[in-house]
Amino acid sequence: MIKLIVAVKRNAAMSPARFHEYWRTEHARKVNSIPASAKYIRRYVQAHTLESEYAAGDPAFDGTAELWFDSVEDKDAFYSDPDYLAVVAPDERVFADMDQTRFLLTREEEVVKAGPTAIARWHQLVAARDLSLLDDLLADDVIFQSPAVHTPQVGKAVTKQYLAAALHVLNNGSFRYVGEWLDGSSAVLEFETVIEGLQVNGVDIIHWDTAGRITHFKVMVRPIKGLQALIPQMARELLGNRPGSEEWS
Numbered sequence: 001m002i003k004l005i006v007a008v009k010r011n012a013a014m015s016p017a018r019f020h021e022y023w024r025t026e027h028a029r030k031v032n033s034i035p036a037s038a039k040y041i042r043r044y045v046q047a048h049t050l051e052s053e054y055a056a057g058d059p060a061f062d063g064t065a066e067l068w069f070d071s072v073e074d075k076d077a078f079y080s081d082p083d084y085l086a087v088v089a090p091d092e093r094v095f096a097d098m099d100q101t102r103f104l105l106t107r108e109e110e111v112v113k114a115g116p117t118a119i120a121r122w123h124q125l126v127a128a129r130d131l132s133l134l135d136d137l138l139a140d141d142v143i144f145q146s147p148a149v150h151t152p153q154v155g156k157a158v159t160k161q162y163l164a165a166a167l168h169v170l171n172n173g174s175f176r177y178v179g180e181w182l183d184g185s186s187a188v189l190e191f192e193t194v195i196e197g198l199q200v201n202g203v204d205i206i207h208w209d210t211a212g213r214i215t216h217f218k219v220m221v222r223p224i225k226g227l228q229a230l231i232p233q234m235a236r237e238l239l240g241n242r243p244g245s246e247e248w249s
Contacts, residue, residue, distance in 0.1 A: 001042065002107055004075060006065040009100035011093070019062055020048050022095045030091050034083035041078065043068040061102075072105070118208035119180070119187050126171065134160045139213040146219040148231045159217065165237035166219060169195070169230060170202075185209070195233070200226035 010019035024046060031037050031044065045066045053059045069075040078084060092098060118137065125133040135156075144159040145152050146166070153162055170193050179190035189204040202221040208214050221227050 002069050002072060002075065002105060004065075004067045004069065005104045005106055006067070007061040007102040007104070008063050008065060009060075009097045010062040011095050011097050014095060016049075016051075016054055016062065019095055023063065024048065027088075027091055027095060030087050034081070034087055036078050036081035036083050039078075040069060040074045040081075041067055042070060075105070118212045118214055119182065119189070119206065121212070122189075122206065122214070123177075126167070129167075129171070131160070131164050131167070134163060137214055139209055139211075139215045142214055143216045145217070146234075147221055147227055148219075148234045161238065162234075163217065165234050168237050169233045170200075195226055196229045198223075198226045198229055200230070 008023070010016065014022065028046070037044070043066075046063060047066070048063045049059050049061065067075075069078065121133065121137050125131070125137065138156045138159055140156050141154065142156055142159045143152050143154050144162050146162065148166075149162065153159055170191070172193065172195070175191060175193040177189050177191050179188075181188045186205070186207045189206065190201070191204065192199065192201050194200065200221060200223075202219060205216075205218040205220070206214055207216040221230060
């Protein structure tokens with residue numbers, strides 16, 4: 001895996017505000033619109049220079065773009081692709097001064113390893129069947145949403161109760177995650193389980209903050225018959241005060 005770092009200098013005809021808006025919206029859409037992006041780019045991140053950096057005058061660069069490719073050959077194939085040349089390349093000169101923009105081809109070497117992510121800790125909790133781990137994993141103002149609940153539930157205590165009940169009902173021996181999609185500070189986890197003989201599929205949509213604490217947890221379930229079987233079981237768990245336990249059997 002290689003990473004191309006692009007130090008971007010804006011087109012002098014654009015104000016900083018207009019440059020940042022155009023780069024993150026119009027240009028990003030054009031990059032995403034061509035098949036070559038999905039074929040060759042493994043990840044693309046924009047880093048926008050902070051507004052405060054303009055207080056003393058124009059900074060050396062207005063931001064950086066980071067693009068990951070599997071190989072130098074894939075990078076070269078992307079930048080020679082006809083769609084890139086016809087759609088993306090001309091647009092780069094709309095917002096960027098290409099004569100002052102700089103390119104650096106790199107290979108990453110990890111120096112400080114990140115701690116466990118919120119998703120890694122969530123998987124650990126599910127595998128260990130230990131609800132006490134929710135205390136450190138949930139933000140104080142976390143929001144929980146579920147098709148079994150009519151309104152969003154706000155706060156660590158109530159979210160812990162609903163997650164505990166959901167885990168008691170869903171994690172019944174047949175539960176397993178079958179897909180995972182990560183994007184910065186959010187993730188979608190696809191799961192399947194069996195409830196009262198019904199095959200149930202669903203997703204957990206999870207967001208977390210910079211401290212790695214979950215701020216938003218949304219559960220979605222299909223089919224409707226599975227949801228109808230889930231709701232009364234959730235109610236029994238909540239009424240039975242199961243969330244007071246730190247483990248489940």
